[in-house]
């Protein structure tokens with residue numbers, strides 16, 4: 317199958333100005349992901365897993381290499397694409413799920429979750445109904461739906477985050493420890509949603525502290541090794 321993402325010779329270095337030196341997160345990384353494929357990123361703490369996900373999402377700029385993404389509008393190198401194209405892809409095709417919610421002050425949970433649907437053109441009432449359905453699925457209590465998540469517990473914030481990130485099927489999903497701080501019910505709901513998205517052809521690259529959570533979904537594993545090139549295990 318044609319890949320949706322082809323990573324070639326990717327490298328990321330952080331300039332540590334206060335130390336006057338560079339920190340090499342990873343170098344020479346190459347791998348591909350196809351539609352509907354689930355790729356697990358693994359390796360020891362600090363090896364660069366989160367940095368790799370953030371580089372693919374273009375929160376960080378790589379220092380070398382290519383990230384060829386097969387978008388609906390054609391092939392684009394996420395390593396060098398214009399910010400405006402990256403912003404468009406983030407709204408329409410590429411999702412990122414972290415364990416941290418960037419809660420905005422005085423925006424109700426249900427509005428935060430409904431927003432991607434509204435931006436995609438769904439009418440406000442239908443978007444709100446669907447947002448509430450997902451909040452319910454992930455186990456957020458109804459009395460919290462109109463409340464502001466800035467005061468929610470870590471787990472509750474994470475559930476709002478997941479509902480928002482997964483409400484609209486993207487083509488490529490980047491998952492950075494999305495099960496961290498979730499209770500068993502929400503973990504089950506998340507895995508069920510990921511399985512459903514995978515069946516719809518969504519490609520996923522994920523870091524999971526407990527890989528057993530998603531054992532049934534994993535197709536391949538990319539193992540990052542300290543100061544070495546990555547291995548791809550089938």
Ligand SMILES: Nc1ncnc2c1ncn2[C@@H]1O[C@H](COP(=O)(O)OP(=O)(O)OP(=O)(O)O)[C@@H](O)[C@H]1O
Pocket residue numbers: 330339341359360361362363364365366367368
């Ligand atoms: N913004 C940054 N500036 C400088 N160094 C950074 C930055 N982000 C990450 N690093 C460094 O890059 C290295 C890789 O970090 P990263 O968070 O990607 O590791 P990880 O494999 O996800 O670790 P963990 O399993 O502990 O979550 C670490 O040494 C970290 O200190």
